[in-house]
Amino acid sequence: MANIKELKKKIKGTKSTSKITQAMxxxxxxxxxxxxxxxxxxxxxxxxxxxxxxxxxxxxxxxxxxxxxxxxxxxxxxxxxxxxxxxxxxxxxxxxxxxxxxxxxxxxxxxxxxxxxxxxxxxxxxxxxxxxxxxxxxxxxxxxxxxxxxxxxxxxxxxxxxxxxxxxxxxxxxxxxxxxxxxxxxxxxxxxxxxxxxxxxxxxxxxxxxxxxxxxxxxxxxxxxxxxxxxxxxxxxxxxxxxxxAMDSASSNCKKAIKTLSIKMNKLRQAAITTELSEVVSGAESLKG
Incomplete structure (x- = not known):
């Protein structure tokens, strides 16, 4: 499964491709x-x-x-x-x-x-x-x-x-x-x-x-x-x-891909934050005990 760093790299590459297709x-x-x-x-x-x-x-x-x-x-x-x-x-x-x-x-x-x-x-x-x-x-x-x-x-x-x-x-x-x-x-x-x-x-x-x-x-x-x-x-x-x-269709596909990758990256980021919060809460609870 792709991590956040890989998704950022893909989004950056897709944005560059979108600029080229728009120019063409x-x-x-x-x-x-x-x-x-x-x-x-x-x-x-x-x-x-x-x-x-x-x-x-x-x-x-x-x-x-x-x-x-x-x-x-x-x-x-x-x-x-x-x-x-x-x-x-x-x-x-x-x-x-x-x-x-x-x-x-x-x-x-x-x-x-x-x-x-x-x-x-x-x-x-x-x-x-x-x-x-x-x-x-x-x-x-x-x-x-x-x-x-x-x-x-x-x-x-x-x-x-x-x-x-x-x-x-x-x-x-x-x-x-x-x-x-x-x-x-x-x-x-x-x-x-x-x-x-x-x-x-x-x-x-x-x-x-x-x-x-x-x-x-x-x-x-x-x-x-x-x-x-x-x-x-x-x-x-x-x-x-x-x-x-063809370039118009390619630009539209780039926008869709960027949106999909951004949603996926945000979900991974959200999951990472939730995991960290859970660990903090668990650590606090263990100190109380």
Missing amino acids: KLVSAAKLAKAQNNILNSRPYARELEETIKTVSALVQSYDNEFLNEKKDNNKAILLVISSDKGLCGSYNSQLAKKVRRFLDETNQDVKIYFIGKKVRDLLAATYNKGKTYTFNKSEPTFIEMEQVGVELSEMFKSAEVGHVYVAYNVFQSAIAFDPTVKQLLPMTLDVAEKEQLKEKFPFDFKYDPNPTEILDTLIPQTYISTLYTALLDAVAAEHGSRMS
Whole structure:
């Protein structure tokens, strides 16, 4: 059974841990505010750009682009997994790893996994076909750095080295919620049903300046890069939200532990005082006798 000295030491250690978790919570909260603002501002642009591409490509006749071409005979694929370099962020990495495992087990493609972030790589590398791990000057890559990653992956697709390019990441929903997702980046296909719906929605053609081919040739690569960068922003916001939530829970657990240990220490102290009083009374009684 722990004595009072040991309990004091545990309480002191728990208080120190609580200070660290509180500080980490505040740092993550500050980073989350910026990351949340970035993703909420980026999503509408990415969404409208994607809708524009879908609409124009559905209405333009006989248009062809390397990013749209399906390589049905090519069974090779790349999966870019965006996770964190650091832990202490709850189930952020484990849930994403679980989603990636499910995707890899269900697909019949020969998938090589590329990584941004170390944590999911460490969970998957021993089991699945590991490719390149991207590193950057700072913990969060810039748009230019993500554009370079996107161009490298698209070149492998255009050269038919692979037939598909996917990205796996956590979609930010709120400070306490995220959704692990695997999304196809290439080819940027538009199924027949979607094309028919768009043709019904727009039973007329638009006037284009410049011509639609030039517009699509410019916008399609931009849409691809925008989608990839938006996935990164989602992942960053989800990481900071998950870490803030995890540190908040850790701080609460520290407070509960301190309270429990303090009650236990006070009971031991009370018992010690009672024992001493009993001994004093017994000694006094014996002197009287």
